[in-house]
Amino acid sequence: MFSRLNQLARHLSRPLPNYLHTSAFAATSRPSVLTSRVATAMAAAENSKKMIHTAGCIIIGDEVLGGKTVDTNSAYLAKYCFSLGITLKRIEVIADDEAEIVEATRRMSSSYDFVVTSGGIGPTHDDITYQSIAKAFDLPLVLHEVALEKMKKLSRPHPSQREFSWDVDSPARRAKLRMIQLPYDKELPDEDQVIFVSEDLWVPISVANGNIHILPGIPRLFEKMLEGLKPRLLPRLVDPEGKGVHRILFSTPLAESEVADYLTQLSGKVESKGVKVGSYPRWGKSRNTVTLVGKDKEYMESLVSEVAEGVKGRRVQVEGEDDDEGSDKDT
Numbered sequence: 531m532f533s534r535l536n537q538l539a540r541h542l543s544r545p546l547p548n549y550l551h552t553s554a555f556a557a558t559s560r561p562s563v564l565t566s567r568v569a570t571a572m573a574a575a576e577n578s579k580k581m582i583h584t585a586g587c588i589i590i591g592d593e594v595l596g597g598k599t600v601d602t603n604s605a606y607l608a609k610y611c612f613s614l615g616i617t618l619k620r621i622e623v624i625a626d627d628e629a630e631i632v633e634a635t636r637r638m639s640s641s642y643d644f645v646v647t648s649g650g651i652g653p654t655h656d657d658i659t660y661q662s663i664a665k666a667f668d669l670p671l672v673l674h675e676v677a678l679e680k681m682k683k684l685s686r687p688h689p690s691q692r693e694f695s696w697d698v699d700s701p702a703r704r705a706k707l708r709m710i711q712l713p714y715d716k717e718l719p720d721e722d723q724v725i726f727v728s729e730d731l732w733v734p735i736s737v738a739n740g741n742i743h744i745l746p747g748i749p750r751l752f753e754k755m756l757e758g759l760k761p762r763l764l765p766r767l768v769d770p771e772g773k774g775v776h777r778i779l780f781s782t783p784l785a786e787s788e789v790a791d792y793l794t795q796l797s798g799k800v801e802s803k804g805v806k807v808g809s810y811p812r813w814g815k816s817r818n819t820v821t822l823v824g825k826d827k828e829y830m831e832s833l834v835s836e837v838a839e840g841v842k843g844r845r846v847q848v849e850g851e852d853d854d855e856g857s858d859k860d861t
Contacts, residue, residue, distance in 0.1 A: 570668070571717035577639070577740025578722045582766045585616045586638040589623040590631060590649040590659055591747060603648040603745075603752045610756055614767055615774040615825060616644060626650055631662035639667075639739045644763070646756070649747030651736075653705035659744060660736065664713035667739045672714035673707060674724055680732035681710060713738040727758025735759060769825070776827045778834065780820040781852050782843035786811050792840045793820065803829050812850070819849050 587607050593599040604621045611618040619642060624630045631650075638645045650659030664671050685706075687694040694702055713736060714723060725735040735755055736744040743759070745752050782789060786809055797807040805824035812818050820841050822830050838844050846852060 568717065571715055574667075574715060574738075574740035575718060575722070577643075578718075578737065579740075580643060580766070581768060582616055582643040582763060583768065584642045585611050585618045585644040585646070586642040587618065587621040588631075588634050588638060588645070588647045589621070589747075590626060590647055591623075592626050592656065594623050594649070595625055599747075601648075602749050603747065606749070606753055607646055607648075607756065611644075612777075613774045614760070614763065615769045616767070626656045626658055628658055628662045628665065631659060632666040635663050635666045635738070635742050639742050643741060645742045647742065647744050648752055651709060651744060651746055653708050657708070660708075660712060663738045663742060663744060667713065667715075667742075669713040669715055669738065671711040674710050674712050674714070674734070676726075677710040677712070677724065677732060677734050678707070680726070681706065684730065684732040709733075712736040713744075725759065725762065727755050731755070731758075775823060775825055776830060778822040778830055778837075779846050779849055780822075780837055780841055780843050781817045781846045781849075782820055782841035783817050784842055786818060789818075789820065789841050796837065796840065800824075800829075800833070805830060805833075815850070816854055817843070817850075817852065 585607075587604050589601050589604055591599065594601050601623065604623075608618050608621070620638070622634055622638075624634055635645070635647065647659060647663070650657050650662075661671060663669075682696055687702075691702055694700070696703065712724060712734070715738075718740075722740070723737050725737065726732075727735060731751075731754070733746060733751060733755070738744065745755055789809065793807050793809055800807065800822070803824065803826055805822055805826065808819075808821040808823060810819040810821070820837065820843070822833060822837065824830055834845055844852070
C-alpha cells in the first residue's frame with residue numbers, strides 16, 4: 531500500500547507538461563504571423579499609392595558586368611525620370627545572384643519611392659529575378675492565370691519548337707511558365723501587382739512591395755513598358771501634369787578652371803531655389819558646357835543673361851551646336 535502511494539507521489543511530483551505555454555504559443559503564433567503579413571501588406575499598399583519624389587534603378591545581369599551586353603536601360607530611365615520630375619538617386623548593376631538581388635531590392639524599396647529593375651525574368655536557369663524578389667519580401671511565386679492566357683494568345687513558339695504544345699508538359703513549356711510565376715501578395719489587389727501596359731504584350735510589369743517594378747532587360751520592351759506605365763505614375767507626381775525638370779545649356783569657350791569660381795558663387799545663390807549648376811568638359815572640343823537644372827522654369831529663365839555673361843558664352847539648345855575647331859581645353 532505504502533509502495534503504491536510512494537509511486538503515486540513520485541508521479542505527481544514530476545513536472546507537468548507546460549500545456550499553458552504550448553497552447554499560448556499555438557494561439558499566438560499564427561495571429562503573430564498573420565499580423566506580420568497584414569502589416570507588410572499595408573506597407574506595400576502605402577508604397578503603391580504615395581507620392582513619387584525619388585527613384586532607384588537596379589540593372590540585373592552577369593552579361594552586363596561581363597561586358598557582353600551594354601546597358602542602355604538605365605540611361606533611358608534617367609531621361610524618363612527627368613522628364614517627369616522624378617529625382618533618380620541611384621543606379622546599380624548587380625549580378626544574377628539571389629543574395630545581391632534580395633539585398634538591393636530591400637534597400638532600394640525602403641529608400642526610394644519608385645524602383646525599377648531590369649533583366650533576369652527570362653526562361654533560363656540564370657533568370658532568377660522573380661524568385662529572388664519574392665524571397666526578399668517573403669512572398670510566394672504564383673502562376674498568374676491572366677498572364678498565362680495572354681501568353682498563349684500572343685506568343686509564338688520558336689521555329690525550333692515545332693512540336694510545342696500548351697497542353698503537353700515539356701521542358702519548354704515549364705521554361706515558359708517560369709516567366710509568369712510572379713511574386714504575389716494575396717492581401718493586395720491584383721491590379722496593383724500585375725500591370726499590363728499594352729494590348730499586344732503578354733509580359734506584365736510585376737510590382738513587389740508596392741514600389742519595386744520588375745521589367746525585362748530587352749531595351750525595346752523595357753522602353754515600351756515604361757512608357758505604358760506613365761499614366762499610372764502621373765497622378766502620383768508632385769507635378770501632376772508631368773512637366774518635369776528643366777535644363778538650360780550654355781556653351782562657353784572658357785576652361786573649367788576659369789569658370790570654377792563664378793560657378794561656385796552661382797551655385798550658392800540658386801541652391802535655395804532648388805536649381806543645380808553643372809559644368810561638363812568636352813574633351814577635344816573648343817567649347818565646354820554649363821547647365822542649370824531645376825523645376826522653377828521662370829526663375830531659371832531670369833538667370834540666362836547673367837550666366838551667359840558670367841561664362842563668356844551663350845545659351846544653346848543642343849550641346850555642340852556652335853562647335854568650331856580648336857585644341858583640347860583644361861579639364
